[in-house]
Amino acid sequence: xxxxxxxxxxxxxxxxxxxxxxxxxxxxxxxxxxxxxxxxxxxxxxxxxxxxxxxxxxxxxxxxxxxxxxxxxxxxxxxxxxxxxxxxxxxxxxxxxxxxxxxxxxxxxxxxxxxxxxxxxxxxxxxxxxxxxxxxxxxxxxxxxxxxxxxxxxxxxxxxxxxxxxxxxxxxxxxxxxxxxxxxxxxxxxxxxxxxxxxxxxxxxxxxxxxxxxxxxxxxxxxxxxxxxxxxxxxxxxxxxxxxxxxxxxxxxxxxxxxxxxxxxxxxxxxxxxxxxxxxxxxxxxxxx
Numbered sequence: 001x002x003x004x005x006x007x008x009x010x011x012x013x014x015x016x017x018x019x020x021x022x023x024x025x026x027x028x029x030x031x032x033x034x035x036x037x038x039x040x041x042x043x044x045x046x047x048x049x050x051x052x053x054x055x056x057x058x059x060x061x062x063x064x065x066x067x068x069x070x071x072x073x074x075x076x077x078x079x080x081x082x083x084x085x086x087x088x089x090x091x092x093x094x095x096x097x098x099x100x101x102x103x104x105x106x107x108x109x110x111x112x113x114x115x116x117x118x119x120x121x122x123x124x125x126x127x128x129x130x131x132x133x134x135x136x137x138x139x140x141x142x143x144x145x146x147x148x149x150x151x152x153x154x155x156x157x158x159x160x161x162x163x164x165x166x167x168x169x170x171x172x173x174x175x176x177x178x179x180x181x182x183x184x185x186x187x188x189x190x191x192x193x194x195x196x197x198x199x200x201x202x203x204x205x206x207x208x209x210x211x212x213x214x215x216x217x218x219x220x221x222x223x224x225x226x227x228x229x230x231x232x233x234x235x236x237x238x239x240x241x242x243x244x245x246x247x248x249x250x251x252x253x254x255x256x257x258x259x260x261x262x263x264x265x266x267x268x269x270x271x272x273x274x275x276x277x278x279x280x281x282x283x284x285x286x287x288x289x
Contacts, residue, residue: 011155011211011214011215011218014151014155014214015211015214015215018151018178018207018210018211018214019204019207019208019211021178021179022178022179022181022182022183022203022207023182023200023203023204023207025179025182025183026182026183026186026199026200026203027200029183029186030186030190030196030199030200033187033190033196039261039265041187041254042254042255042261042269043255043268043269043272044183044184044187045184045251045254045255046255046269046270046272046273046276047180047272047273047275047276048180048183048184048251048276049247049251049252049254049255049273049276050272050273050274050275050276050277050280051180051276051277051279051280052180052181052184052243052244052246052247052251052280053244053247053248053277053280054276054277054280054281054284055177055243055280055283055284056239056240056241056242056243056244056247057240057244058280058281058284059177059240059280059284060143060146060236060237060239060240060243061082061085061086061236061237061240061241061244062284063236063240064081064082064085064232064233064234064235064236064237064240065078065082065233067232067233067236068081068082068230068233071230078233081230081233081234081237082233082234082237083237084234084237085233085234085235085236085237085238085240085241086237086238086240086241087241088234088237088238088241089142089237089238089239089240089241089242089245090241090242090245092238092242093139093241093242093245093246094245096135096138097135097249133188133189133191133192135246135249135250136184136185136188136246136250136251137185137202137206139242139243139245139246139250140181140184140185140206140243141206141209142238142239142242142243143181143239143242143243144178144181144206144207144209144210144213145209145210145213145235145239146235146236146238146239147177147178147210148209148210148211148212148213148214148216148217149213149214149216149217149232149235150217150232151210151214151217151218152213152214152215152216152217152218152219152220152221153217153218153221153232155214155217155218156217156218156221176283177283178207178210182203182206182207184251185202185203185206186199186200186202186203187199189202189203255269255273
């Protein structure tokens with residue numbers, strides 16, 4: 001069986017898992033979303049924030065460092081490449097934030113004394129404010145593109161066989177990383193649209209982006225194999241720094257902004273946040289293993 005056929009079959013298998021696994025989770029949750037209250041939303045955002053902060057740093061940026069280290073032991077070159085990726089990621093994210101918030105929308109709150117912040121640090125629980133949705137969507141799309149290329153690399157490296165247990169294990173861990181991302185996108189989409197169908201459609205389209213770049217990566221990797229050793233680390237660093245920025249500026253305000261929680265509930269929110277950190281660390285270590 002030719003490598004092209006094997007790559008195609010692997011792409012179909014992995015693509016099906018990538019598309020339907022996170023989507024199935026969101027579909028099941030959609031039956032209960034009408035019963036969700038504001039307190040539950042705070043717990044959701046605190047958990048996802050802890051998860052994404054570690055995923056962006058210990059996961060993506062570290063993944064870029066490890067990938068670079070596999071091909072060179074020049075520490076200064078590694079530092080330059082990863083730092084360059086982080087700077088590019090932060091610059092692009094800040095620029096996007098400026099365009100979305102400053103240029104495309106007028107200020108939502110006329111009395112900032114009530115919120116103690118300007119709209120550059122808006123509260124994403126304001127449903128009418130769609131800026132945060134676009135920031136979260138754009139950041140996650142950047143990460144999903146990187147995830148798709150990475151899965152394409154995995155397919156390319158296993159082109160001599162349909163599947164192997166080790167590769168399947170890595171794929172399953174990668175999908176576990178995608179579930180919380182897809183969930184936060186679905187949840188935020190529902191807050192904006194109030195439509196389960198539209199929210200599921202947006203989530204499905206975001207997963208299709210992964211599949212598209214996975215196929216591109218699988219079939220085109222051999223053409224960029226000579227530069228992939230530094231290109232992939234830069235892409236990982238760009239994605240990681242972008243996710244980190246959005247996690248802090250767009251997700252943290254969702255559960256920090258609420259000042260009416262009791263001390264007991266605040267403590268539980270902190271515990272959920274810590275739980276997200278722990279789970280993300282475990283998943284990242286399993287993925288690397």
